[in-house]
Amino acid sequence: MKTKILFLGLVLSLFTVSCSKDNQSSSDQSITATDAATHAKMDQVSSDVEDVVESQYFAQNTTATGKSSAASESVLPACATSTLVVTGNTWTRTVDFGTTGCAMPNGNVLRGKIIASGSVNFTDHSYVINYSFDNFYHNDALVQGIRTITRNVQATTANATPHPVYVMDMNMSVTFPTLGTYTRVGTRTRELIAGFDTMTMADNIYLVSGNWTTTKPNGNSHNLTITNPLKFDIANCPVNKLVQGTIHISNTNHYADIDYGTGTCDNIYTVSIDGGTAVSHTF
Numbered sequence: 001m002k003t004k005i006l007f008l009g010l011v012l013s014l015f016t017v018s019c020s021k022d023n024q025s026s027s028d029q030s031i032t033a034t035d036a037a038t039h040a041k042m043d044q045v046s047s048d049v050e051d052v053v054e055s056q057y058f059a060q061n062t063t064a065t066g067k068s069s070a071a072s073e074s075v076l077p078a079c080a081t082s083t084l085v086v087t088g089n090t091w092t093r094t095v096d097f098g099t100t101g102c103a104m105p106n107g108n109v110l111r112g113k114i115i116a117s118g119s120v121n122f123t124d125h126s127y128v129i130n131y132s133f134d135n136f137y138h139n140d141a142l143v144q145g146i147r148t149i150t151r152n153v154q155a156t157t158a159n160a161t162p163h164p165v166y167v168m169d170m171n172m173s174v175t176f177p178t179l180g181t182y183t184r185v186g187t188r189t190r191e192l193i194a195g196f197d198t199m200t201m202a203d204n205i206y207l208v209s210g211n212w213t214t215t216k217p218n219g220n221s222h223n224l225t226i227t228n229p230l231k232f233d234i235a236n237c238p239v240n241k242l243v244q245g246t247i248h249i250s251n252t253n254h255y256a257d258i259d260y261g262t263g264t265c266d267n268i269y270t271v272s273i274d275g276g277t278a279v280s281h282t283f
Helices: 002-028 033-060 069-073
Strands: 081-087 090-096 109-119 127-138 141-144 146-154 164-174 181-194 205-215 221-235 242-250 255-262 267-275 279-282
Touching: 033 081, 033 090, 033 109, 033 127, 033 141, 033 146, 033 164, 033 181, 033 205, 033 221, 033 242, 033 255, 033 267, 033 279, 221 255
Parallel strands: none
Antiparallel strands: 081 090, 090 109, 109 127, 127 141, 127 146, 141 164, 146 164, 164 181, 181 205, 205 221, 221 242, 242 255, 255 267, 267 279
């Protein structure tokens, strides 16, 4: 009997140690350059989706900040089509990028549909735009989710003149062909700090802040925070428009920093892991 008890104790002890090691290994995994690159790709997804959804809002509400319907539609490539349906008090615009691939000005190739909708009452102080996807791919990565963008016009520390501020409620998944499915939950705030009082969208400059959690295919999670606002300068860099800002990535025991530079119109960013030497990468 004592032998059986000792044997059972040994088994339980080994099981406990094994579980402890498993838990430690999952939380102690280093953040890799591949992780950083994947996060950067997901940021591009969010940015392009915001551009498309905002363009559809401007197309529907042509009195907003003086934008014209033609100017808002110019954000879309010629291979994309936008259709409008108004039902009761709700407008719905479906942007169809086709099934073979449609390149945005920044080179990202989209296919499938982005669907944006909202109320016909544009006088609401906080205006909510709904968006969803229909078989939508961003550079061959499947994007799924149904969320909202809330638009306010207000003054901030970035610009004392009241300007549009968009809060994106993110709860989306991105399935990469070789990496699997990543999910992202959090908020992303985008301020239109310049170009908001003109008839074109080509002179827009945005600042983006926010934080979110990304869960990897293996179940491990990374927390991401924009530590210096991301600057999207369409006015001066219409193609490589993300020109500035930093994002901090962390898990229990490791961290990394993505730095998008200080304003140069290029597609280069650097990644530093656990405080190590910054290594350059391209989008």
